Amino acid sequence: GLRDELLIQDILRLKRDKSVYIIAHYYQREEIQALADFVGDSYAMAIAAKNSPHDIILVAGVDFMAETAAVLCPDKIVLTPEPEATCPMASNISVNDVLCYKKKYPESIVVCYVNTPAEVKAVSDICCTSSNAAKILQKLPDNAKVFFIPDQYLGSYLAGKLGRHIDVFSASCPTHASISEEHLLQLKEQFPDAKVLVHPECYPEIVALADYVGSTKGILDYATQSESKIFIIGTECGILYSLGNNNPDKTFILASEELICPNMKSITLDKVFYSLQYLQTRVVVPEEIRAKAAIALERMIEYAS
Numbered sequence: 001g002l003r004d005e006l007l008i009q010d011i012l013r014l015k016r017d018k019s020v021y022i023i024a025h026y027y028q029r030e031e032i033q034a035l036a037d038f039v040g041d042s043y044a045m046a047i048a049a050k051n052s053p054h055d056i057i058l059v060a061g062v063d064f065m066a067e068t069a070a071v072l073c074p075d076k077i078v079l080t081p082e083p084e085a086t087c088p089m090a091s092n093i094s095v096n097d098v099l100c101y102k103k104k105y106p107e108s109i110v111v112c113y114v115n116t117p118a119e120v121k122a123v124s125d126i127c128c129t130s131s132n133a134a135k136i137l138q139k140l141p142d143n144a145k146v147f148f149i150p151d152q153y154l155g156s157y158l159a160g161k162l163g164r165h166i167d168v169f170s171a172s173c174p175t176h177a178s179i180s181e182e183h184l185l186q187l188k189e190q191f192p193d194a195k196v197l198v199h200p201e202c203y204p205e206i207v208a209l210a211d212y213v214g215s216t217k218g219i220l221d222y223a224t225q226s227e228s229k230i231f232i233i234g235t236e237c238g239i240l241y242s243l244g245n246n247n248p249d250k251t252f253i254l255a256s257e258e259l260i261c262p263n264m265k266s267i268t269l270d271k272v273f274y275s276l277q278y279l280q281t282r283v284v285v286p287e288e289i290r291a292k293a294a295i296a297l298e299r300m301i302e303y304a305s
């Protein structure tokens with residue numbers, strides 16, 4: 001409505017006047033993606049933060065995304081419009097979970113998914129995202145004992161794909177868990193020409209039915225390059241905005257009506273406005289943790305490129 005239009009004008013004015021670089025995830029509300037300077041998957045967001053042309057970055061995403069930017073950019077100011085936008089999967093692993101494993105297997109390599117708190121990254125050896133996890137794991141020594149945290153489904157998917165044993169932690173994403181095998185089979189029957197594109201956070205039986213498994217950016221690229229005209233999408237609904245913009249002639253069907261991440265959706269135009277107006281809330285990671293988490297993240301960037 002008109003109020004949103006005015007709010008967007010105010011946000012764009014504040015953003016310009018205060019030289020703030022806005023980085024958003026594909027799961028953000030459409031209006032937030034539309035005003036961002038950069039929209040990407042979690043890996044691309046981290047790289048965009050590093051390459052930010054401005055000293056103030058606003059991250060429209062969940063807490064681990066803002067923290068990652070803060071860890072990688074110690075000289076910049078990183079803002080979150082909603083500090084309580086958490087990722088339940090990331091919140092389900094603790095430093096102690098990693099230290100207990102390490103005590104048992106001191107020689108192991110701990111690979112942490114980017115969906116982790118900074119203090120967990122600080123006790124991990126290398127970080128990864130769904131877009132680079134396979135590439136990174138392939139570069140680890142064949143005989144290394146690997147502990148993948150915290151997503152059990154991404155971990156077991158990688159173990160299967162690479163044909164190597166990986167110990168996995170037991171957390172998972174409640175949003176991706178909303179896709180049922182029965183419903184997906186129904187959709188496939190109803191739309192026999194549709195390609196099925198899913199995120200590796202989905203249940204293994206869902207991943208097994210997919211034509212493509214990858215990060216949000218991977219799904220977007222696959223759909224854009226594919227000759228197919230119809231797709232069943234197994235990831236959060238926010239991605240439909242970029243899918244539709246890039247592919248106006250293609251049809252996208254969500255694999256479940258409940259593919260909504262409430263934390264991602266808790267970021268609104270009002271909160272972005274206040275965040276820019278007062279330059280709040282600043283994301284601060286204690287230096288001792290930041291420096292250690294940066295090692296795992298910088299190692300990811302080195303191994304991924």
Ligand code: 13P
Pocket residue numbers: 040041042043115129130131173199201214215216217
């Ligand atoms: P991507 O890195 O694929 O964007 O995934 C982030 C995420 O939280 C998926 O649920």
Ligand code: SF4
Pocket residue numbers: 062086087088089090115173174175176201236261263264
């Ligand atoms: Fe976390 Fe799942 Fe939301 Fe991604 S979709 S941020 S993994 S809860």
